[in-house]
Amino acid sequence: MNGKRTTLVGVAALLAVGTIACSNTEKPTPAVSGKASETPKASAAPTKYSITALDYRYGDPPPNATPGLNMINERFNIDYKVTYVPNTAYDEKINATFASGDIPDLLGFMSPDLKNRYSKFAKQGAFLALDDYIKDYPSLKLVPDFIWDSMRVNGKIYAIPQYSPKYQTVTVIRKDWLDALGLKVPTNYEELKQVAIAFTKQDPDKNGKADTYGVAIGQDINPNFNQGPYWDPDAWYHKDSEGNYIPGIVGAGRKEIVQMLADLYKEGAMTKDYAVLNWADTNKEFYSGKAGIFIGTPRGMSQAYMDGLLKIQPNAQFVSLAPFTDAYGNAGLQSGAGYNGFVVLNAKLAKEPDKLKRILELHDFGRTFYPAADQNEKNANFDWWSGKVGVGYNMENGLPVNAKNFASDGLAPSTYFVDNAAWAPKDTDVDYSLTYQTKQLIDLVKSIETMYKSAKLYANPINGLDSATDVAKGAELKKYVMNEQVKMIAGNRPISDWDKLVKEYMDKGGADIVKEYNANIKTKDPKALFK
Secondary structure, three states, X not given: OOOXXXXXXXXXXXXXXXXXXXXXXXXXXXXXXXXXXXXXXXXXXXXOEEEEEEEEEOOOOOOOOOHHHHHHHHHHOEEEXXXXXXXXXXXXXXXXXXHHOOOOOEEEEOHHHHHOHHHHHHHOOOEOOOOOOHHXXXXXXXXXXXXHHHOEEOOEEOOEEEEOOOOOOEEEEEHHHHHHHOOOOOOOHHHHHHHHHHHHHOOOOOOOOOOOEEEOXXXXXXXXOOOOOOOOOOOEEEEOOOOOEEEHHHOHHHHHHHHHHHHHHHHOOEOOOHHHOOHHHHHHHHHOOOEEEEEEOOOOOOHHHHHHHXXXXXXXXXXXXXOOEXXXXXXXXXXXXXXXXXXXXXXXXXXXXXXXXXXXHHHHHHOOOOOHHHOOOXXXXXXXXXOOEOOOEEEEOOEEEEOOOOOOOOOOHHHHOOOOOOOOOOHHHOOHHHHOOOHHHHHHHHHHHHHHHHOOEEOOOOOOOOOHHHHHHHHHHHHHHHHHHHHXXXXXXXXXXXXXXXXXHHHHHHHHHHHHHHOOOOOOOHHHHEO
């Protein structure tokens, strides 16, 4: 799958929390659809515009003189100058760009920027208001109103969101290990804890060695293994004594998970050095066959990681967990925001309407969704987008597969669009299982997709809302609470201090965050937020 700036390599998520591991390899996007009868043609417009863009990439940026870039220039009659910066250096580049005052025509942002840089610079008049253009472009018309609303600053829309399904990660367990020990699939955290302990002490792979354990987990208590908004540290689901929503990281569900992890830590049933383990190494704990409990998601599983595990343990099988029923009697999962990153346009383009139209045509094309049946050379737009069959990709068993040098040699136009994440009309229109090769991974992804079709999804009530204190102090406060919870898991601070920790959060600025968000939350009943 051709994710905008990333290709996903190990199970993970954006979650600001970076749950999704990324690499440089890309696959043609599953993508209202480029019709097969349409033949790519160069723009008939007489004026050739110079268009500039700044964007980030995970891994090495693609080269800037390539067949894919030439194809874009020819088709759209433009001189397209796009600068890519590694994601780790993007903050510095963005700061320098705005300090210079030389802002490109298109600019990509990461999701966390929505509540700080984006809002700040939109209020200063740096970006073009897009409200009047949405109705004119197919991929923009597909964006739900609730997502557009989250892009508003003082009532105006200044950003185009990049598609991301509302799927998040779910807990995944080694089913072959469950079967070997005669254990059932857990339906609550106590059962999950007992499974983790059994995986540690009862030799589930039956090799006669004490070389397995339960939960693979890394720094920042990631994954968080939430089985619904009740336990999700990022969900505003619980309420305080005054009826105000509070952040999940200090909620009762989070306390339950911290207690479970503390119990597992004592038993040696979770990753021992988790507090300092990076995401790639956390993945290895599961995909090397050591740990039996991790996470999965339809979009972003690593075929390479799975191949490595199956080479070691070819009989490995997997099962995903359904949402747990919480203390309020609800069962569901928190919905993803429905976008992952966004793109803004320079406000000066309002004075160049013809150039602006060309830019929006370019951007809209990059977001085109091609159903599975159209992902082949018979669809001229898809074929062009993917660099032409036999060059940028090949058809293997009826599926498009990128050439090995697809990204490194810039063979396809898709690599160079600031937003190349196709906007699907519905999340269920994309069959992510088709992007994988091994039966075990295909079956796992299909099971997660099936579960999501019937699961109730909780809409976080703070989505689209602002809190000045959260912008100023939120990240620091969350880090403080996380570090204290790490101490609790390791036994260096008693969990009986939980109420003290909540007070510390509130006293350090959390109370203002709670007050500011609740002032604008319209739906007061959490049950009404399940859809």
